[in-house]
Amino acid sequence: MSIKSFFSKLNGRHQNILHTPYGSINLAAGKGSEKLKSVVIALQRSTDALTRKDIADWRAAWQLAINVDSPNRQRLYDIYRDASVDAHLSGCIAQRTGFVMAKSFKLVDAKGNKNQQAQHYFDQAWFKQLCRLVLDSRYWGHSLIELGNVTTDGDGCPCYESVRLIPRKHVIPEYGRVITDLGQDWTTGIDYHEPPFSEWLIEAGRPDDLGLYLKAAQHTIPKKNMLAFWDAFGEIFGMPLRVAKTPSRDDNERQRISQQLNALGFAGSAVLPLDTELEFVESSRGDAFNVFDQRTARANSELSKLIIGQTMTIEDGSSLSQSQTHLQVFQNLVESDADMLRDVINNQLLPRMIRHGFPIEGLHFEWDDSIDYTPEQQVAYETMIADRYDVDPQYFAEKYSMPVGERRNDLMPGINDNGPSNGADEHDSHGQNKQNKGEKNQDNNGMKAFMPLSQKPFFD
Numbered sequence: 049m050s051i052k053s054f055f056s057k058l059n060g061r062h063q064n065i066l067h068t069p070y071g072s073i074n075l076a077a078g079k080g081s082e083k084l085k086s087v088v089i090a091l092q093r094s095t096d097a098l099t100r101k102d103i104a105d106w107r108a109a110w111q112l113a114i115n116v117d118s119p120n121r122q123r124l125y126d127i128y129r130d131a132s133v134d135a136h137l138s139g140c141i142a143q144r145t146g147f148v149m150a151k152s153f154k155l156v157d158a159k160g161n162k163n164q165q166a167q168h169y170f171d172q173a174w175f176k177q178l179c180r181l182v183l184d185s186r187y188w189g190h191s192l193i194e195l196g197n198v199t200t201d202g203d204g205c206p207c208y209e210s211v212r213l214i215p216r217k218h219v220i221p222e223y224g225r226v227i228t229d230l231g232q233d234w235t236t237g238i239d240y241h242e243p244p245f246s247e248w249l250i251e252a253g254r255p256d257d258l259g260l261y262l263k264a265a266q267h268t269i270p271k272k273n274m275l276a277f278w279d280a281f282g283e284i285f286g287m288p289l290r291v292a293k294t295p296s297r298d299d300n301e302r303q304r305i306s307q308q309l310n311a312l313g314f315a316g317s318a319v320l321p322l323d324t325e326l327e328f329v330e331s332s333r334g335d336a337f338n339v340f341d342q343r344t345a346r347a348n349s350e351l352s353k354l355i356i357g358q359t360m361t362i363e364d365g366s367s368l369s370q371s372q373t374h375l376q377v378f379q380n381l382v383e384s385d386a387d388m389l390r391d392v393i394n395n396q397l398l399p400r401m402i403r404h405g406f407p408i409e410g411l412h413f414e415w416d417d418s419i420d421y422t423p424e425q426q427v428a429y430e431t432m433i434a435d436r437y438d439v440d441p442q443y444f445a446e447k448y449s450m451p452v453g454e455r456r457n458d459l460m461p462g463i464n465d466n467g468p469s470n471g472a473d474e475h476d477s478h479g480q481n482k483q484n485k486g487e488k489n490q491d492n493n494g495m496k497a498f499m500p501l502s503q504k505p506f507f508d
Contacts, residue, residue: 101127102273106265113258118233119222121189121258128188128261131268136348140355140362145183147382148389149176152416155408162416166408169401172201174208178250181213182392183385185252189259190221192240193250198404206406214249221255247403250396252388263354271347278340285336357381386415 109123131137155166178193185191196210218227225237226245240249253259292305352359357377393413402409433439441452 101130122217125216127265131261131265134268137264137351144356148385154414154416155411156414157410163411166411172207174211178211182252182389187260189257190253192219195248252392267347267350271344274340274343281336
């Protein structure tokens with residue numbers, strides 16, 4: 049007996065609704081079909097509290113997360129949320145994620161042949177959102193992603209209506225459970241590795257991985273505090289202190305003088321009694337830049353090294369060779385993320401799509417690195433091929449959306465089919481004519497790369 053039938057008989061309710069002690073699960077087929085379409089776990093959502101965190105909170109939350117008997121990441125995720133709003137950290141993550149999302153991909157069969165029609169199933173908004181959520185597991189440690197109902201796009205092709213992230217605080221990846229209430233223990237949770245949940249859930253990240261945010265938080269927390277201290281320093285010492293001295297003992301007079309001082313803003317003026325002394329006390333402290341800015345810069349450099357492996361591609365660089373070396377280090381991280389994403393798609397997403405009726409049997413996902421060229425590289429590549437081989441004009445017509453006629457066979461000025469313009473026959477050391485040996489000075493395309501050096505223009 050299936051889990052669906054068991055709970056339906058136990059509760060005596062509609063067969064399309066799975067009622068458990070942990071919440072109701074929608075197993076509705078839709079349109080009269082008995083086929084499983086989606087899994088919706090009713091979670092008791094709660095609003096997160098935004099409170100100030102320090103290093104002691106980070107260490108205590110870390111200790112709770114690694115508890116063997118009852119792991120709890122809720123407090124640690126609160127610290128991660130605060131770390132995720134750091135501008136520099138967000139920029140590093142966006143750069144690393146953007147390089148992966150910009151890569152081209154393809155669906156190939158067992159022989160390596162590309163299937164262009166199957167690629168249309170993945171050129172959808174739901175797939176891009178799924179890739180981003182999978183890549184987020186690098187920083188959060190784990191992501192449990194739910195696939196939406198199967199529907200059709202504007203072209204009539206099957207697709208998922210959406211993908212969404214199961215709230216991380218409700219997921220206990222160490223034991224593969226989802227709890228419906230944040231106060232519950234993992235022993236009362238739902239095992240999402242078992243059907244019917246496993247058919248609609250994608251799991252990214254290792255169960256025991258706490259993510260890169262764990263290391264990033266120890267730099268974002270003091271950085272945020274240091275910036276707050278800098279603001280307080282600027283408020284206290286940034287403007288000169290205004291001091292008014294008066295011998296008057298009248299409270300009304302003192303209050304009037306205080307109001308006059310408060311009005312001494314931009315182009316301000318004051319009317320004070322004759323015996324009142326007004327003094328502006330300038331701050332003599334000049335090391336604020338070294339104290340606060342240098343500490344913030346050190347935190348930023350540590351975050352850059354953590355997320356993208358180097359500093360020169362996002363902060364500053366003075367050497368081209370060093371920048372290229374740093375870029376290579378960063379590209380290694382991008383390839384690592386791309387490899388992880390490919391494994392999740394091939395091992396989890398594609399099998400579920402096949403069971404959900406997508407016609408992609410026998411295909412697997414690969415990155416298409418062969419076409420990832422810069423515009424300059426693409427021009428050089430096409431020029432090299434076109435100069436040596438006859439290329440179908442339809443290739444350029446489709447690639448650049450422009451009409452292309454027949455290929456021209458213009459010859460170079462001063463050179464004809466019989467050899468150099470001076471009419472002299474060139475012989476090798478054995479007295480044999482090179483043209484009789486089939487070594488022509490130029491081909492029908494006017495190619496100069498294969499001409500003997502003696503026949504090339506000197507200043508070419």
